[in-house]
Amino acid sequence: MEIYLPIAEMSVHWLLILGLGGGIGFLSGLLGVGGGFLLTPLLIFTGIPAPIAVATTASHITASSMSGALAHWRKRAVDLKMAAVMSLGGILGTGAGVWLFGVLRRSGQMDVAVSASYVILLGTIGALMLRESLAALRAARAGSPQRLPGKHLWIHGLPFKQRFPASRLYISVIPPLAIGFAVGALSSVLGVGGGFIVVPAMIYFLRMPTNVVMGTSLVQIILVTAATTVLQSVNNHAVDVMLALLLIAGGVIGAQLGVRAASRLRGEQLRALLAVVVLGVGAKLLIDLVSRPADLYSVMSGG
């Protein structure tokens, strides 16, 4: 059955969107990734206009992050102070991103900018995931555990130091603010949660203890994607609540199934598989960018 999307002003098959939300939710539950970086390009492939896809994916990420964050919250594995500092940067970044989004949309460069950014993003994530999962597979075979070296980084010399008791850290607020800002901007322009940047940044850069990293990043992602949804609604009228509902409903169910499946499946091999999918989507976008389009002309009505 077709369902009409009142903001996108088009009709889509509801099962397709529900299935897409469910599939991405399953992956996020299984592998602990948000999946926005796959959901947005897939929505664009199904014919949803890029601005609507980018803006609406944010609310899907809010829902799946909320679902995950509650589990960490019960275990007290959240550094609220760190999440608040990063979200402050994130909300500022979102503001900048939503402004940029509007400029790109009006100048007609939105689609190219989104595609090109995704090629870089998916290429990088895919390559990193593939390398990491292959290394993990080798390590599992060799039986040697991986550990982080305790180096002293240049970030410890920055001013405005704050105590973060839950993370047992005493560091400057500048790095978390900057990371938050970058992720907020990415979130609003590309429709991604940014967990793939926040989590490694917290572990390798801020040196937060790994047990609070997941919960803290999820809380930060909830706040940033919520801000993205509100700002995109106000500035660009690009959030379609019907599309969001279908994606969310599929997503939360898929995520719970994914969490269950995770205990029965081998993580490293799945990660390698996902890495290949991510690289494939990136390659498709790259081919579309560099090959001569079937029609050189495109149309935007109104304005």
Place this chain on the structure above:
Amino acid sequence: MAFAICAAVPAGAAENLVSGLSQDRIDITSSYAGADIVLFGAIERPASDARPDIVVVVRGPDQDMRVRRKDRVAGIWINRNRVVLRGMPSYYFAAGSAPLDRIATGATLREYGLGLDSVVPRSTMGRHDPEPFRRALIRHQEAAKLYVQAEGGVRFLSGTLFRVHVPLPASAPRGKYVAEVFLLRGGQVIDVRSSTLSIDQTGLERRIYDFATLDPLAYGLSTVLIALLFGWLSAVVFRRPE
């Protein structure tokens, strides 16, 4: 345009048209996937036994269209050149009882706006020759089923009664549509009848659209609340024993 039509119709012409639409209002509901309307018409007091020609045109609300052409820059194709075509129909349907070029001359077709070749902008803005951009727009709209030229789409049910199906895709914009029926003999327009049709969102869809445009802040906050609620619900419903 209206003036031209009035001038072309001789006063007191015996032969004339009556026409009607199967519906004059289309409501967009949650399961809306486009609509198929039927236009009926009849020729009253035919001037001769020879069947006249009928052309039906349906136009959606006018819009300004920005058409962009991609160029290769540093290996990737990006939008470089832009022409704005002002006052193009958002939807356009034309059908004749025969191929249009056999019904009347190009000049007559253009005068009355019959057929895709007669769909021209009110004015244009841009540094480039607008014609390739106009043709690109028509190609694009045809692919989206928003511009349709159905040669022979007007079917005669009897000597004087005819019918035409007008397909409206789900992406046809909301607004007021005008359906015009032209009666021609020997390439001359003898009578014109027009009727209107409106497409609008109703019920829930209407309320969502109004909410999103009139109070976007509350709309955004509500969307966030829905997302949080769903996330919380799923965590509670699927909570695993610890």
